[in-house]
Amino acid sequence: MILEIYSFSSLTEAIDTALNNSMAPWLATLTELVIIGIVFLSFYALLGLFLVYLERKVCAVMQNRIGPNRVGKWGLLQTIADLIKLLMKELIPIKNADQFLFNLAPYIVIAASFMAMAALPFAKGLQAIDLNVGLFYIMAVSSLGVVGILIAGWSSNSKYSLVGAMRSGAQIISYELSVGLSLLSIVIFTGSLQLSDIVASQADGWWIFKGHIPAFFAFVIYLVAGTAEINRGPFDLAEAESELTAGFHTEYSGIKFAFFFLAEYINMFIVAAVAATVFFGGWMPFHIGNWQGFNAVMDYIPSIVWFFGKTFFIIYLIMWFKWTFPRLRIDQLLTLEWKYLLPLNLINTVIIAFIVLMGWYF
């Protein structure tokens, strides 16, 4: 178990007590909501900028390049400069486009990714809402983004956008099944959809180790399906630039384009964070059986480091895919899901249910 000094609950409880002592309870709750909102908004923006920077650096490593290195130390300010550029760019109104839906679409996409962040357990005692159906909630709201993508493709009044949006719709609806089933297999182990319960159940070992081969298999399927769900290479058919120029966001410019761009990266973070929470123990440290000394050393690493370390490891895996693999074709993509991943996943879930029934896990 992680050391108590690293727990954020003392900090959050202190703020809560101080606010309640100084003002009316309803005002205290409102203030807390505002604080949480501001913290999340700034975290969201910083994370998005950092992920774009990280992607450019990882991509550069894969391609024998250096990557951004002019603006700021090691090019760290490059994405901020890019953001300023996007903020100042003209928002081009599209003739004959459905203006209301055209303007609405980016907000749906970004709101969906923003909502999913609320339920993630970032560290010990650092979680905005601990819903009793946390995992289900994250899956539900993160799949709302496809509505925004479909609206964007439809309202742009462009053929490329429409083809891109339709591809995206087919893809996300198919792969949602595999994502759900592979997460369900771990839920069978824990017996709870609450994210804090799932993390707590991995105190003595992560599910990817405790769950034998079926859990590892579920993780691989989750990684593939999760990558497909966030429209990233090799499944980036919705914005395949060699076929559809930029897919569903072809007609968007300036900050509206940036919203799509940012939401894509935050979705990647959410997919990686859910994988880290469900398969790799969330903020739980790495423990090996009865090695007391080793386990004690691991406990000294703060829980927030564990969570972000695992998440960024999975993000690196996803980026690695993108920069080495060619893109699939739409029929191959759907074949992969409906003919291979889904049946295998169903069998895997049954095997896991059997393992749980017989008590064959640690």
Next chain:
Amino acid sequence: MSKDVVTNIILRDDEDYIINMGPQHPSTHGVLRLEVCLNGETVKYVVPHIGYIHRGIEKMCEYDTYKQIIHLTDRMDYLSAHMNNEAVSLLVENALGIEVPERVKYIRAALNELNRIASHHLWWSAFGMDLGALTTFFYGLRDREKILDIFDESFGSRLLHSFVTPGGLMHDVHPNFRKNILEFVKYFRKKLPEYKKLLTDNIIFQNRTKGIGVMSKETAIAFGVTGPSGRGSGFSCDVRKIAPYGIYDQLEFNEVLYSNGDSFDRYMVRMDEMVESMNLLEQIVDKMPEGTEFTAKMKPIVKLPEGEYFQRVETARGELDVFVVSDGKKHPYRMRFRSPNFSNMFTLNILGRGLKIADLVAISGSLDLVIPDIDR
């Protein structure tokens, strides 16, 4: 006449869902406009529209001397600049009966093969991009840079060299020329397996290219598809073999032939051609005579005797034919190029019909089109 040719009839309908790929589109490698009719994701027909980069090179040739024409030929297939130059040079030399020094022939062959490898580098890079594998671009260009450095050192330009002229070369090559070629061959032999690891062996890549865009040998012959695209269908059309020019009849090399005619075979032909070109380079450097002579004796202004002249060479994309009608003046009466890309491109409708739109991009990538060569 082949059956495919008969069925290459396009019936337009007012209800058709048309997407214009190009003239500004990331996958057409230039200003080519493809009018693609879609049924969902499936391609119903493809109509290529050309002429966006037509510069009237053939007409301009009628007002230039033969040495000036060299500079225009660079601008056709800019990735095979040396081969284009050599086509006109050989034509003038054969017409006047000039024998160029042996050393020049070897240097020309070396430049041809270097240029062929450089062109295939760029094709490989762009083909990977067409399929969504963006990293190939940097691997290909990294190795292409080594060849461009050799060019840079010898004649100061990297893409459009205009180095081969009637009678020989513009000037002598750099003293390091032989050493650099050997170094490059040694370097690239080590790097070529990376290409295999990164793209050729990739299961997604193979699924995307195998059995896609199958061109039968009959179609290849009927459409006049030459070069690696034709040889992928088993059509033996290497001008270096069937009508040797320069020094090629004294060099040992194989004509790479594959028989399936799909995108993957066209890909493999080019990959194997890079190895063949490296073998050729080693032989050329080995046999190249010492010395400093780089040109035969030529008058400043060449006048071809009255008559018709014809020359064919093998560029990186296929057979380039030059046809000249001379009326005995210092510039040609009429000049005509038969460019490989023009014939290769018009198979797009036959190959892409009934497949997905992503396949169409893959097929146009596997044909290795250079648009300025089509329009001229």
